[in-house]
Amino acid sequence: MALVKVLVSNLFAGAGFQKLDAGQVYDVEESVAEKWLAQGKAEKATEKKGEKLTFEVVTPSAPVSADSSALQTRLNDALEQVKQLQDAAANKEKEHADALALETKRADEAEVALAAAIKKDK
Structure with missing residues (x-):
């Protein structure tokens, strides 16, 4: 010193x-x-x-490689769960689009039938 x-x-x-x-x-x-x-x-x-004055160098307490493999496993699990949720959301979106198309078709047919009934009454 x-x-x-x-x-x-x-x-x-x-x-x-x-x-x-x-x-x-x-x-x-x-x-x-x-x-x-x-x-x-x-x-x-x-x-x-x-x-x-003291000069310190701090080192990690646990080996990084041991922690990274556990973290990588958790990350892979989370990514798989995200993929499953995205697939489920895409399926629901398709179901909703199909239901909307069916209801739109039914509404169009009802409008045509209503227009025909009005013409018939005249």
Whole structure:
């Protein structure tokens, strides 16, 4: 760990990318301190204490491949269910279209019969 004093006002660091204040002293890892010193963003500090910054890398807790196979199975099941529902909806739509055509034909025949009856009465 190395103590560095931040010289620039637009430096962000740490696991949460916290903004570092210019003029403040921070305790950072040697590799990070070397980069900042080389870039002119910080200078070595001689103060005894500085705010300690931690740099973390988070890894997944469970292997991705095990979870993905279970998720893929659930996705396949859901897609099959969607396909079945779409087929059922298409069948219902066809039934409704057939029923509508039948009722339209019956209504047309009734209108023709009504027109013939009116003509006959005259």
